[in-house]
Amino acid sequence: MGALPSGLLQGERRAVARAISRIEHGAAGSHDLVAALAPHLGRAHVIGVTGPPGAGKSTLVNALLGALLARGERIGVVAVDPSSPLSGGAVLGDRVRMGEHGAHPDVFIRSLASRGHLGGLSPAARTVVDVFDAAGFGTVLVETVGTGQSEVEIMSVADTRIVVSPPGLGDEVQALKAGILEIADLLVVNKADLPGADATARHLAEMLHLRAPHAAGAWTVPVLRVSATRGEGVATLVDRLRAHGAAVGHGRRLQVARDAAAQAGGPAALAMRLAAADPFVRATGISCTHAGAGSAEVRLTLRGEHLNFSGTCHGGVLFTLADTAFGLASNSYGAVAAGIDAHITYQEAAHEGQTVIARAHEVSRNRRLAVYRVDVVRDDGRPISSFTGTVYIKSRQHEPAAPT
Ligand SMILES: Nc1nc2c(ncn2[C@@H]2O[C@H](COP(=O)(O)OP(=O)(O)OP(=O)(O)O)[C@@H](O)[C@H]2O)c(=O)[nH]1
Numbered sequence: 001m002g003a004l005p006s007g008l009l010q011g012e013r014r015a016v017a018r019a020i021s022r023i024e025h026g027a028a029g030s031h032d033l034v035a036a037l038a039p040h041l042g043r044a045h046v047i048g049v050t051g052p053p054g055a056g057k058s059t060l061v062n063a064l065l066g067a068l069l070a071r072g073e074r075i076g077v078v079a080v081d082p083s084s085p086l087s088g089g090a091v092l093g094d095r096v097r098m099g100e101h102g103a104h105p106d107v108f109i110r111s112l113a114s115r116g117h118l119g120g121l122s123p124a125a126r127t128v129v130d131v132f133d134a135a136g137f138g139t140v141l142v143e144t145v146g147t148g149q150s151e152v153e154i155m156s157v158a159d160t161r162i163v164v165s166p167p168g169l170g171d172e173v174q175a176l177k178a179g180i181l182e183i184a185d186l187l188v189v190n191k192a193d194l195p196g197a198d199a200t201a202r203h204l205a206e207m208l209h210l211r212a213p214h215a216a217g218a219w220t221v222p223v224l225r226v227s228a229t230r231g232e233g234v235a236t237l238v239d240r241l242r243a244h245g246a247a248v249g250h251g252r253r254l255q256v257a258r259d260a261a262a263q264a265g266g267p268a269a270l271a272m273r274l275a276a277a278d279p280f281v282r283a284t285g286i287s288c289t290h291a292g293a294g295s296a297e298v299r300l301t302l303r304g305e306h307l308n309f310s311g312t313c314h315g316g317v318l319f320t321l322a323d324t325a326f327g328l329a330s331n332s333y334g335a336v337a338a339g340i341d342a343h344i345t346y347q348e349a350a351h352e353g354q355t356v357i358a359r360a361h362e363v364s365r366n367r368r369l370a371v372y373r374v375d376v377v378r379d380d381g382r383p384i385s386s387f388t389g390t391v392y393i394k395s396r397q398h399e400p401a402a403p404t
């Protein structure tokens with residue numbers, strides 16, 4: 001079997017089911033699956049539905065399924081069940097609540113246990129979203145109970161986030177105040193057939209108004225009254241969901257992941273990898289303690305083998321230390337940089353047992369040449385050496401990191 005079950009990209013249900021169960025069981029090959037999905041992502045509109053327990057999230061999802069099916073869509077649903085330690089506990093409950101459309105051939109519902117982190121998004125949930133996306137489902141709905149953890153996670157997975165609140169100004173609205181409001185792209189006051197919905201909607205609108213303007217600026221968060229059981233307000237909700245999806249684009253979770261990868265693979269990581277890959281650095285006992293674009297810090301605790309015949313730190317060791325910081329700082333941009341000149345001065349001696357620290361920073365840089373200064377100090381802060389060096393910047397790039 002290939003990394004992708006055959007028929008998955010064509011949206012065949014059996015292939016979708018097989019892919020999801022591989023993820024759930026963490027089966028061998030699920031890593032390959034995740035990688036194989038990657039080129040097929042970013043089309044689905046991923047909609048997160050969160051809010052306090054009993055707000056009517058599942059009922060609303062069911063109502064949305066009806067409206068979206070009527071528009072000819074195929075929809076995937078991920079329901080994260082906070083209560084059950086085992087996937088399967090309240091699955092039946094969700095199936096029943098969403099059951100009206102759950103059996104439709106264009107709907108695929110999967111409940112997942114939240115695996116311990118209370119109310120949060122199951123780690124598998126994100127990958128199940130990917131499976132639906134690759135399988136060509138136009139919309140993916142993700143239901144989670146609103147707790148601190150899931151808010152943050154749903155924010156990174158969904159393109160559009162609905163926060164559902166029942167009528168009433170009690171604990172639920174207090175919970176909304178406690179931060180969940182911040183992540184809403186749309187606020188839904190559900191159970192609008194019950195008394196108090198208008199007052200709750202007004203209250204929420206006031207809270208939105210008081211809150212600092214959204215950084216994104218362009219989108220104004222609407223407060224919508226819906227009766228999920230009666231289907232009232234659902235068509236308007238779908239229109240606003242689509243408007244938001246069109247405004248922000250699809251695939252936010254992929255951008256979030258790319259940003260994280262860029263962080264992880266940034267200049268610091270590159271310099272750390274270069275240091276770790278340098279046998280001479282390792283043999284000398286030098287450790288790299290900081291690296292950034294154009295800067296680096298390395299240290300060495302002096303042992304007997306680092307001393308000269310006078311019993312103080314060998315000049316060659318200090319040069320090596322300074323030169324290592326110089327090399328890491330100058331190579332940290334990604335392009336290979338070769339030293340073409342270096343000059344060192346010695347001010348004070350360093351002794352066995354002391355830690356010697358070399359800090360490199362960039363003095364100047366153009367397209368081809370860069371100059372660095374390295375200050376070498378003892379752990380008591382005394383300057384013992386200073387170093388300047390020039391590199392020639394090649395057009396060749398360092399090899400990207402192999403994924404670990
Ligand atoms: N009157 C009224 N009741 C509703 C409405 N929507 C949901 N309910 C009821 O509210 C209760 C909870 O609904 P669910 O959809 O299970 O709520 P939920 O937010 O998914 O709940 P959890 O998943 O347990 O957090 C059920 O008894 C629903 O029938 C509505 O629009 N009007």
Ligand SMILES: [Mg+2]
Pocket residue numbers: 057058059143
């Ligand atoms: Mg529910």
